[in-house]
């Protein structure tokens with residue numbers, strides 16, 4: 166007797182087995198009943214969404230229903246993803262056994278090398294690499310051309326590559342909702358490789374384009390350790406900055422990638438009033454004293470206007486206003502600061518601009534209360 170195995174049965178049972186291994190339910194039959202019921206509900210939801218119009222397909226160009234004003238709906242998630250991560254534990258660099266020193270080299274033309282070195286310039290995850298490490302990273306990357314509608318990554322899949330954008334535009338979807346987009350630069354796909362988790366988002370090309378891919382092993386061997394440590398170090402600092410609470414945790418991670426620490430001795434100058442500005446600071450440890458003097462009277466005394474403690478930030482004003490530094494800031498005791506440069510500030514703090522702009526009012530009030538009148542201070546805006 167021969168049996169025909171229906172399409173999808175193997176994947177269906179495999180997914181179920183993975184769920185059992187992950188959850189370890191005490192009552193297997195009850196768990197199975199709930200699991201398949203949920204799956205059935207999800208299937209109907211997906212079908213309903215699909216029938217409402219917008220649909221992407223992996224190899225087809227994106228089709229949109231012009232008459233439909235509803236927000237875009239993400240490509241229906243693939244019903245039974247072929248591979249699923251079983252382990253969702255966080256990465257432990259000390260216990261990493263995947264290392265090995267296999268060097269991967271994808272030959273490139275001069276033109277490709279030139280494009281690649283431009284594309285990696287703004288990638289914060291690569292910033293702390295030594296020149297030799299950077300060399301290995303560039304060698305290991307390979308180019309992938311994409312077409313509109315192509316899924317570069319599907320949420321829920323296992324992570325294979327990390328990607329750096331060379332050209333093109335890409336939409337980001339999480340749980341069927343568009344949550345952002347990339348335009349001609351940036352990188353994605355590090356999360357699954359870093360934390361051994363399924364892909365957290367779906368990335369769909371919305372134009373012709375080109376991306377540089379790096380395999381999982383090279384990413385873990387060279388890029389991961391530094392990047393992982395950095396995210397861990399700055400995670401709690403950034404979580405406790407009230408202004409950044411409105412951001413998604415993932416957005417705070419991107420800020421962590423861009424930060425670097427700098428230590429100042431007691432009473433040393435961190436910022437000088439009147440200087441031009443190229444970064445802002447978060448206090449990791451210690452304290453900062455903010456003083457202002459009347460620039461129209463160079464011999465006048467500096468007046469203390471504010472103290473910044475751990476978790477507070479300063480130096481953002483001049484980046485917002487594109488004016489010289491409005492105050493001098495000194496370290497009080499040995500003080501460690503996390504520095505964010507102006508390019509990262511502009512790229513990553515967009516959602517916080519309004520909050521920061523609002524604080525200009527309170528700076529002005531403070532200055533007026535110290536100097537007695539607005540005339541003595543230069544215009545902050």
Ligand code: 1OR
Nearest residue numbers: 339344345353354355356357364365366413415
């Ligand atoms: P990955 O390996 O999980 C999908 O594969 C990639 O999309 C992911 O790594 C990130 O590099 C990227 N939340 C999670 N992943 C995101 C997000 C994101 N944006 C880009 N990726 N959010 C959007 C924040 C503006 C949070 C949504 C709640």
